[in-house]
Amino acid sequence: MDPSVSPYGPLRADRPDLDAYLAADEVVDHRHPAVMERAAALRRADPVATAEAVFDFVRDRIDHSADVGRWSAAYRASDVLAAGDAICHGKAHLLAALLRANGIPAGLCYQRLEVLHGLNGVLLPGSSWWVRLDGRGNRNGADGRFATTPAAEQPAWTGEPTLDRRHCATVYAATPPVLLDGLRRARPGVTGFDYLPLELPGEA
Template identity: 60%
Template sequence: MIVPLVPASADYLAADDVIDHTHPAVRAKAAELHRAGDGTATARAAYDFVRERIAHSRDLGEWSAAYTASDVLAAGNAICHGKAHLFAALLRANGIPAGLCYQRLADDVPGGFVVHGLNAVLLQDRWVRLDARGGAPGAGARFSTDPADERPAFPADPAQQEVDYPTVHATTPPALLDGLRAARPDRHGYDYYLPAAL
């Protein structure tokens, strides 16, 4: 079960320096994806756009280092965290509460783990995790409005010491944000600046 960090949904509609949904380009894309009178259809359109049209840097082999929503939209690629920030921004710009969720997953990086970023979206009065990561073989994410049917790109395996963190964050956690800010374009990989756990 996922738990919002702040009960008030207004916190999950706010803009900040990372989920910068007041940026003109983000607002224009959000308007393009808006489906009048249907929050679920709007969420689906935003999900499909981020999953299919914004490449994951690792899959592409091109590391933009973009992490703010507007920079990710401009670059056309980002790691999972940047994609999650853009997805949240597109939803919030359309009045749909959205937050950030995380998993600790085993990976072939020093330390053996990465923190994977995805989203939680308030649809039909309940929070459901949606993962717009897309791309890589084995990434079986799909859109769902039912928390019992949610499917992130990579299910956490407790036997591998993997973790689904239950918190829905309204903003990017500081330790993760520090790492994202330290990234540089075309510096391949991300294990050297992102935390391995939250």
């Protein structure tokens, strides 16, 4: 088996400069003191172990809103950390922030389900391959696992990709504007995903 070949298709960066995948912005705000503190607490002796500790923390310690019936509407990484729950996009933003704070390039990628599902593309140290990591949380049938190669990827929702359940190919350095507009419309305590787009421009 070729370790560089993902069962969910290849990933490509939308930015040529890796610095874009280490940068802080309004959403992936890893220079926030609380995010920096948590990132330091999750740091391990080697970067791959650090990435796995970060992944496990976001998957297992930050609740998915739909699993617990607590809808914070948080999407900014620092707000997700403070709230302790978010939908998949907020969790992906926090995962990216904690990885970037530890010097590990991380971006955002997506899967088309009934709504647009958010996960991460990560470039582990010493690797030339982006790997999908899905920290959605393993309840209600989800089963995301840590992977170090594309061939070993296990997102939360597996199965044969189809037109309506396919993975997008792009690793975004920042949240796409159409998605960010939707996330800004979410309101605390309001259930559902009506504010999310079904797909992204150029990924149809």
